[in-house]
Amino acid sequence: MTSQQIQATVFNAQRAIRLAQETLDIEADAVLGLKQHLGAGFAQAVEMMLKVKGRVVVMGMGKSGHIGRKITATLASTGTAAMFVHPAEASHGDLGMIKPVDLVLAISNSGESEELTAILPMIKRMGAPLIALTGKAESTLARYATVFLDCSVKKEACPLNLAPTASTTAQLAMGDALAVALLDARGFKAEDFARSHPGGALGRKLLTLVSDVMRSGDDVPKVGPGASFSELMREMSAKGLGATAIVGDDLKVLGIFTDGDLRRLVEKGIDLRSSTAEQVMHPRPSVVARDALAVEAAELMELNRITSVLVIDEAGQLCGALNSNDLMRAKVI
Known part of the structure; x- marks a missing residue:
């Protein structure tokens, strides 16, 4: 289809609404489907993150990287020291940010992102435990992982089944599940949340005397x-x-x-x-x-x-x- 043909396409409001509804249905199903994947592995991941002496280092490429940054922020604001390291930059020196006392939370739907798989041997050699958040149990990432968290989805919400949509929603939800389980295990209180959000409304309410x-x-x-x-x-x-x-x-x-x-x-x-x-x-x-x-x-x-x-x-x-x-x-x- 040429650019002129695209411009000439008539907008169909009903189709747009239908696709939006289907997107929400598919992504809701993807999140609910994660419940059947929760078990001993999830509990082990939470315990590992709870006991880590260093930081939780979150990594991910592309859309998984954007999700990783959000998970990093959520962890940090709920009592778990965390930082995001870009896998591509890690191959050019940023791998030095990761220490054996840290824990790596790596995110990739395919589990085969080249920039990520390239540094997995170094992470393993370093001795830092690795939690894999991926949709493919047989992937390189899952095989290297200390704990594998299954975030597989039946299909993407994208009509072409290509653009990361349902898969990234599932990743985000799993990250939130980890953060919530961690803050509960830490005995994290509203006052603790306020101390990391002094500029927010909650911080003002709970810190202002x-x-x-x-x-x-x-x-x-x-x-x-x-x-x-x-x-x-x-x-x-x-x-x-x-x-x-x-x-x-x-x-x-x-x-x-x-x-x-x-x-x-x-x-x-x-x-x-x-x-x-x-x-x-x-x-x-x-x-x-x-x-x-x-x-x-x-x-x-x-x-x-x-x-x-x-x-x-x-x-x-x-x-x-x-x-x-x-x-x-x-x-x-």
Whole structure:
């Protein structure tokens, strides 16, 4: 078919949708088909990766290489030290990156990628264990492997049965299965995940402390219990928190006065001019420790339907304050 003929081809929307549906069916079947291949070999692979003293070195060519890079990233972010080494570059010096204490996870659907098979003897001579993730049990890669993980698929989703589609999906799924089994075996927690993702939303939620986002020092609105109502309002307006803490001489929190309290008192028709802070404050307000997670402060606000909270130190003294805007700026909520 010439380029002119290709350009003249009429787009068939229904055919495109049908092929897309078939692609999803074929790839879903490929992933589900992996379940029957899981057994002692998979458990051995997980145990080997769990006990390796060095790194898990992932290798793969072409599309398998792209999958390998993703598996490397997933392993690294879930507690398994991992790096990707390109097989072609390995033959030109990068093989020196691999040490006997490492473990190689090699990916190839055919198991016969020339660049990969060329370095298998050196890897074996080095003594690094090898896990093969391939679709061919009789391939060179599978024969060299310490453990062979079967990722074979019935057919590719490509109508020509040529482009790696279902096979790479299966490889990716098997890589995720390894990573999940490993993180569970390590006792990997959400906090551990956050430490490797400090810039992500989860990292901010699990690593940001109240002390990181709270207002402190002179920015914290506070008055004594005997302060006049006008003094109370001046302090609240000047600090812009929408609330003022009422504290004793020992800086222990006695109460809080908020914009909401002001509206409610005005609605009741109470003469506030002669009132003191102690008379109008809300006693025993919600407080949060400064070493608590910022997300805990957010949960406290949501639970009590409030927009600001006071922060206390280890001695129970007022040391800060924050509101929902502070948490939003820190991208905690």
